[in-house]
Amino acid sequence: MTRVTFASGSAAETARVLHVLPEAVITDVTPFHPVDHTWPDQPGDTGTLSGSAVHNTVMAARGEEGTWHLGSSIPVKRGTEGWEWAVAHVLDAAPVVTEGDAVQLEVDTERRDALSAGHTACHLASLALDAALAEFWSKETRSDPLGNPDFESAANQTSFIELDGAADEYRMGKSLRKKGVDVAGIVEALPTIADAVNAQLADWVAADAPVRIEAEGDTITDMRRWVCDLPEGSASLPCGGTHVTSTGQLGAVTVTLDAPDPQTLVMRTSVSRDR
Template sequence: MALPGEDTVVTFPVGDLTATATVLHVAPHDGALAVFTDRTSIHPVDHAWPDQPADAGVLRVDGRELAVHDAVVAATDGESLHIGDVPVRPGTDGWSFLVAHLVDADAPVTEGAEVQFEADAALRRSLSRGHTACHAASLALNRALADRWSKSAREDALGAPDFDGIAIATSRIEPDGSVDRYRLNKSLRRAGFDATGLAEHLDQLAASVDATLADWVAADARVRIERVGEHLTDRRTWICELPGASARIPCGGTHADSLGELGGIRVAFDLGEDGGTPVLTMTTRVDAGSAAS
């Protein structure tokens, strides 16, 4: 069977854990078998911005249940196939963007077979809470740092200077949390951000962010994903109905249905350096056990 000529249909943005699919292609990859299907409920990791890890899950075929060890974004131009290390931008003409499901190399999966995917529900919920908390914390951080800008800067979804979007170096979503690293480099300072005395005020910064997050969680701000299509590369937007404003952030991950579902969100900061450049790290943690039932 030829390489798939259309992007994979993904159902995880609407919260689906299961999907029935047809196998379009299989290929060996790094000691595993990469399985490509017309649709999937498994969230893959995107190596271009690998913030949210892949779902854990299973693939069922012919009465057998196979572990999905990983899921990554792949791309093909109809002749070459690139798994994980994709050489072109999403949406590039002539390319299809796919989800590669990695199973055991000897797995009995053949092209044309009907299979069912099921993502691990507990891991999905915890990663979704962590991703939602990450977005909310980034907005609260921008608000807390707004008075450190001496020049006009690009604004975030709520109209504050977008420190998160401008300074972000890496972001990693974890079960019920996230870790974000921001480079306080010369270009940021030239843009008007003043980091003077920040190291001595990290506890105050955390308290400010926590207070904003507490208000938003108490309001049980609703969260939804808006999408323009069902395919992997179709634009998706995280929308949170915060008190007095609706925040919109482009995002391809999975999320909780409300901030109230998170129970509580707390952040902590550390200021270190990387090759002589100051790096601010924000660790965000969710206390889902305190959520209202």
């Protein structure tokens, strides 16, 4: 397996080439964050591999048949037993390295920082949205890390991390109404809800709360968790992405809420960092 160091904030490593594929290179260690084929929320890192441009980083896996599958072509879930897992650096041109070569891996840190800010802001926004929607639940349900009804887990359909931002889509159909959610009330109160979310986000950014990644190991399939020590308590969520180290680094975080139809809620999160 590839040993990964991005969870600790690393952006450069000297590595040894393990496998050379027609379009990608697999190394024994990498600071590059790959897009997850099962939940592709954060894009893969870009950068260079000994001067060659890396335009994407993806998960790689091979089973007993010995064929490497990359990214969305992987036919099994991440960590499936009997499969070998790695990180593949997808190059702009055919690889010019060979197995056993030492290579220098360098991440585009400007892009990484923007994605990290977007990902941390995305988690904060989801927690703030859960809190703002608590009054719209009439039945008991599972709680989020801060003790509010977990709207995020119950309704989120897609999440995409952008440079200094994120886009989340929530499905508010029959199943959510059966759980006791006043869907119509949420749609009617969107401006007030957005104000409450943005006020909470402003407080959390001002608190300059520490953020860290806790990893069970250093392989790409090991569980990693995002942890943020907010004034209300420590929030912990499973997460394989990259993040800033404190909420104060975000500068300002704001969201907009829109309901393009009665059963869909879209939240867009934006970060305005001090450069």
